[in-house]
Amino acid sequence: MPRVEIELQYLYRSSEPLLVPAELAGFALAGSTSFEIVDAYFDTAELGLRRAGSSLRIRRQTSLPAPVLTWKGPSARRPDGAKEREEVEIPLDHVPPDGRDVAAQLERFRLWEGVTATTGVTPDTPLEGIGELRNRRSAHLYVQGLHQLELTWDRLTYPVGKPEVRLEVEVKRRGASRHLAAVDRELRALYGKKLAPTPYGKSHELARRLYPEAFATATGL
Template identity: 30%
Template sequence: MIELEKKYYFTDCVIFTRTETFLNNQSDFAVANLGEQLQTDTYYDTAEGVLRTAKASLRIREKSGRYTLTVKSPPNKSGDGTQPLEREEAELELESSSLDEQIGFILKHLNFFDGKASFSPCLTIKNKRSTFLLKGINAVLEMVFDQVTYENPVKKTAREYQIEIELKSGGTGKEELLQFADSLERNVSGLIPTQDSKYQRGMQLVSL
């Protein structure tokens, strides 16, 4: 599956209020508030940081007692955050928060990794996420407001806020995503575009 999204970070939570006002005032998308949930992501890497260096990621997400393994390949192209982030993403439902017996799935979707090094937990992200579903003429977008706490293995923590907008309508609607993001950036000040994943952001903020 190809993931296509725009990402922003910021330090002033009032931007959430400004963005919700923008959502309520715009007319291109019908907006449904899907509510708020807590989720915990545990990211894994080798001791040498092979995945971080490649801008890939490997995580297990726990939400409402369910576990999902997600592998994200390196981006198809890099940039300064002004263009959407586009890359392959693969998910697998798990019965527990363990990577045991999943190495075949991981290697299949991280074809640059030779499997000679082992993975260990390197970052935990606790996230209070509010989700909005946006339906336009051709595009369906998922917009999330994330209140993020990063924690490394020695309990160093950092907090920040993020907004992500992801295309959910497959191959259609990319232009609508771009137009919506452009309008958002023009109407809501303080958003900082980024192509860094939460894993990359967190490791920058709480690195040993």
């Protein structure tokens, strides 16, 4: 089922150790874990999904028993600085070897019609693998009663260019989203100039690095 993803995103521009606060905007740290991720992204040859502000990936994660297909729709910026968008995640029974199999999974779970309607991509357009992103992630759960937030440190390795470190805070339950403005203030006070706004999401940054010529000539990317 679709859900709404709401998260704050930052670039971490420092070589100093990554800190995990014991408390964050009245939320208490309840648990931490670390794992590795490989995200394989798929799109059309013309980057039709990317042009529409969307992304499609297959995630392999060491802490999960099965790969996960994830579709993310276009995002909107909230007044508190967070990004909000629709997201669908579906566990698969195998890792799709190519774009044809990814399209078959979208059809199987009745997602392809929604993807094409959102992006304007025609239903018969083939999908192709466009690149992989590797991530060493530490995830930290914060709770305040029924409200939950997840803070993650992402150490990203792209196929080309320098690695990145990103800090993200995602609302695990929608009611907690009203606390994001306070979370943003506390993080900026804690890390100062070490944090910078993310000009692009991770999938967008991957595409820009791998296909700079497309971004130099197209306006929809």
